[in-house]
Amino acid sequence: MKPTPFIAVEGPIGVGKTTLTQLISSQFHYHTLHEIVDENPFLSKFYENIEEWSFQTEMFFLCNRYKQLEDIQQLLQKQKPVVADYHILKNLIFARRTLTANQYDKYERIYHILLESLPMPNMMIYLKASVPTLLNRIELRGREMEQNIEPSYLEQLSIDYDHHMNAFQKKYPSIPIIELNSEEADFVRNPAALAEIIEKISYSMNNR
Structure with a gap:
């Protein structure tokens, strides 16, 4: 029996x-889970002074x-597929x-304790773009914060993402990662690009 889809973008x-x-949610009728950002009371302070507010921000x-x-x-226990716009990684x-x-x-110790027995995605979609x-x-x-x-900061963040995605793939080789350049694959303005992405997702899910 195939696992209930859980895709993380x-x-x-x-x-x-x-x-x-x-x-993706519209195409497959999956439940959508969005990252909580604006509710973090420390985030605006974090961007102003990373060293002082980083621990509070990350713990929230x-x-x-x-x-x-x-x-x-x-949701997965009820066999309801999920697509999320982040992964706790x-x-x-x-x-x-x-x-x-x-x-x-x-x-890191708290992170690993909390994640014990919680679900892993069975597909990752990794989006990339240039700093400009x-x-x-x-x-x-237009988010003021x-x-x-x-x-x-964005340049280093992009490098860090590459490193962690490579490490994730080595640690979890059975979880496919679809890597996309969101400038080249303009899924907003180009229906053909979106159709190609949807086809990749469908192929990967059907061949698990």
């Missing part, structure tokens, strides 16, 4: 995760995403970059 800030998630995200994973588990990506060594050690494109999309969507993000 990932990539750096502004790459188009939520847009693609909504398009971890607790909220843990709760969402519990919700996903309940991103917590380690951001935490490793922003926390001190001592903070990260504590954080990410900056432009961040500006267009994100307007102070430095290009160097």
Whole structure:
């Protein structure tokens, strides 16, 4: 019996995760799970002073995403497919970059304890884009808290994502990762590009 689909769409800030998630949900009629961002009371302070507010910010995200994973588990147990515009893996990506060594050690232990027995996605979609494109999309969507993000931060974040996705693939070789450049595969303006993505997803799911 094939597992109930659980797709996670990932990539750096502004790459188009939520847009693609909504398009996949519409195509397959999957339940959609969105990352909680605006509710984090520390995020605006984090972008102003990363060193001072990183631990509070990361712990808030971890607790909220843990709760969402519990919700996903309940849906999957009822055989309801899910597509999410993030995966909790991103917590380690951001935490490793922003926390001190001592903070990260504590954080990582809590992370692994919380994730015990919670569901893993059975497909990852990894979106990539150039830093100028990410900056432009961040500006267009107009979240005030994100307007102070430095290009160097996004550049390093993109490098970190590549590293962690490669590590994820080695650790979980049975979970397919579909890697897409969201500039070349313009799934918003080009129906053919979206159709190709949907075909890749369908092929991967049907051949598991």
